Amino acid sequence: MKRVYVNEKWCLGCHLCEYHCAFAGTNGKDMARSLKDIKINPKIKIEEKDGVSFAVSCRHCHEPLCVKGCITGALSVSGGVITIDRNRCVNCYTCILSCPYGAISPSEDGAVQKCELCIKTSKGTPACVEGCPNGAIVFEERR
Amino acid sequence: MKYVIIGNSAAGIGAVEGIRQVDKEGEITIISNEPHHTYSRPLISYLLLGKTTEEKMKYRGDEFYDRNNVNFIHATANKIKKKQVLLDNGERVDFDKLLVATGSSAFVPPFEGLASVKDKFTFMSLDDAYKLNDALASDKKVLIIGAGLIGLKCAEGILKRVAHITVLDLAPRILSSILDDDGAKVVQSHLEGKGIEFKLAGSVKVFEANTAVLNNGEKIDFDILVLAVGVRPNTALLNGIADIERGIAVNAKSQTSAPDIYAAGDCTQTLDVSSNQNKIMALLPNAYMQGECAGLNMAGGEKNFDKAIPMNAIGFFGLHVVTAGNYSGDVYAKTESNDYKRLFYSDNKLNGYILIGNVEKAGIYTSLIRERTPLDKIDFALVCEKPGLMAFTKEDRMAKLS
Numbered sequence: 001m002k003r004v005y006v007n008e009k010w011c012l013g014c015h016l017c018e019y020h021c022a023f024a025g026t027n028g029k030d031m032a033r034s035l036k037d038i039k040i041n042p043k044i045k046i047e048e049k050d051g052v053s054f055a056v057s058c059r060h061c062h063e064p065l066c067v068k069g070c071i072t073g074a075l076s077v078s079g080g081v082i083t084i085d086r087n088r089c090v091n092c093y094t095c096i097l098s099c100p101y102g103a104i105s106p107s108e109d110g111a112v113q114k115c116e117l118c119i120k121t122s123k124g125t126p127a128c129v130e131g132c133p134n135g136a137i138v139f140e141e142r143r
Numbered sequence: 144m145k146y147v148i149i150g151n152s153a154a155g156i157g158a159v160e161g162i163r164q165v166d167k168e169g170e171i172t173i174i175s176n177e178p179h180h181t182y183s184r185p186l187i188s189y190l191l192l193g194k195t196t197e198e199k200m201k202y203r204g205d206e207f208y209d210r211n212n213v214n215f216i217h218a219t220a221n222k223i224k225k226k227q228v229l230l231d232n233g234e235r236v237d238f239d240k241l242l243v244a245t246g247s248s249a250f251v252p253p254f255e256g257l258a259s260v261k262d263k264f265t266f267m268s269l270d271d272a273y274k275l276n277d278a279l280a281s282d283k284k285v286l287i288i289g290a291g292l293i294g295l296k297c298a299e300g301i302l303k304r305v306a307h308i309t310v311l312d313l314a315p316r317i318l319s320s321i322l323d324d325d326g327a328k329v330v331q332s333h334l335e336g337k338g339i340e341f342k343l344a345g346s347v348k349v350f351e352a353n354t355a356v357l358n359n360g361e362k363i364d365f366d367i368l369v370l371a372v373g374v375r376p377n378t379a380l381l382n383g384i385a386d387i388e389r390g391i392a393v394n395a396k397s398q399t400s401a402p403d404i405y406a407a408g409d410c411t412q413t414l415d416v417s418s419n420q421n422k423i424m425a426l427l428p429n430a431y432m433q434g435e436c437a438g439l440n441m442a443g444g445e446k447n448f449d450k451a452i453p454m455n456a457i458g459f460f461g462l463h464v465v466t467a468g469n470y471s472g473d474v475y476a477k478t479e480s481n482d483y484k485r486l487f488y489s490d491n492k493l494n495g496y497i498l499i500g501n502v503e504k505a506g507i508y509t510s511l512i513r514e515r516t517p518l519d520k521i522d523f524a525l526v527c528e529k530p531g532l533m534a535f536t537k538e539d540r541m542a543k544l545s
Contacts, residue, residue: 006544007541007544007545008540008541047533048533049525052533054532056531056532065428068157068428069427069432071185071186072195073201073203073204088195090186092185092457092458093456094427096456096504097502097509098506100507100510105503
């Protein structure tokens with residue numbers, strides 16, 4: 001299946017992926033208007049230090065420790081994509097404890113959040129990939 | 144192939160999913176002494192809190208048994224004899240491969256006078272939760288014996304529905320199995336702020352109906368008693384059949400010492416790779432993974448469950464606590480307003496951690512423990528400060544992200 005891959009060599013550290021991710025979750029039409037005065041909490045997050053930067057989001061692991069460890073069954077794999085049933089999540093954070101990439105984070109609405117490859121919000125390519133101006137984030141079939 | 148699984152919780156369900164990855168045809172039977180669809184035990188406190196429902200507590204969807212072609216028997220397994228499980232209803236169930244996933248039970252110490260207490264409860268199962276639920280009322284005083292995970296989640300679940308809660312524990316600190324002294328104080332004061340009263344380093348000498356007389360002579364009056372002292376693995380079925388130490392002894396393939404009999408979950412003892420000791424780690428994530436491993440091996444696959452560590456994510460009234468591993472070695476300590484962090488390391492390895500408050504990216508630490516990552520291969524100073532993939536070498540980062 002296609003997954004999101006990142007290459008730190010091309011990452012500009014511009015954080016646009018984070019804004020596109022946050023915007024994809026709003027169902028809005030205009031990014032600037034939708035995110036105005038909002039402190040965004042994206043599912044993809046840039047790590048940066050000393051001139052190095054890269055984006056981190058869910059790897060959709062073959063052996064997903066978050067899914068196996070989920071105490072409620074809210075996290076599951078469907079067609080290779082790890083998704084969350086927000087209705088069943090109780091915010092216990094066992095997935096945050098389990099994810100070796102730090103790719104699951106708390107959110108404001110009573111359930112954790114993670115990248116679902118935009119399958120619930122758009123068709124085709126994830127917003128972070130579409131929005132990356134330098135090809136540092138790609139959506140490809142690799143293994 | 145006839146697979147029989149005794150137990151319908153995380154380990155048993157993991158086994159079904161493990162078996163079905165390899166064998167789509169074999170006959171699977173689950174024997175459960177509870178009549179319910181598989182449910183998440185840790186959610187019983189959320190049920191009393193009103194944050195979930197029995198429907199939402201289902202650990203797997205309604206179609207789970209049908210989709211996996213599982214035959215469900217509601218009965219108690221009394222005995223294993225040759226290649227049969229003998230049930231309390233007189234039936235016998237044949238197996239080729241058996242999984243014992245019988246879990247654990249609440250340990251009730253033989254307190255003097257306990258029989259004189261009318262409203263007493265344990266807090267392990269859905270039925271326990273319903274029984275306790277029926278006894279709750281806004282004018283009732285509750286005494287919970289045990290300031291561990293079960294006792295405190297129970298306290299959180301019922302606090303708003305009763306007049307007062309006192310929690311008593313033998314240990315001098317709360318959550319003594321997962322927190323150090325200072326961390327325990329942080330959580331205790333948070334819980335006290337919500338109105339829960341603690342009596343620590345104390346024990347009950349005798350119960351006299353609705354009064355607990357402590358060893359120091361103090362008396363606590365209560366209407367409802369919750370016994371949450373600890374749990375004991377349910378190992379009896381394998382007495383005289385397989386090796387049992389503190390729990391059922393299993394190898395990395397989840398095999399017991401008896402041929403064709405596997406065990407997984409709370410009833411077993413497992414190697415904790417953070418301390419290199421065999422332990423009973425009664426934890427849902429481990430139960431699932433060990434059960435899945437058992438299922439894969441039962442069906443002829445190859446799988447080892449050999450990276451188990453103690454780990455807990457738990458929250459009380461919005462304060463999150465995430466811990467893993469063991470707390471030996473040197474300590475990195477940082478306390479900042481409401482955030483508490485302790486990392487424990489020695490011999491170039493991270494042994495364990497405690498995070499209270501900010502638990503962001505805790506899994507980076509868990510992974511360092513689980514993988515026994517040599518700390519000189521990463522930027523340990525950076526990861527102490529801020530968990531992230533940045534602490535790994537460029538090569539490792541590329542391997543993880545591309």
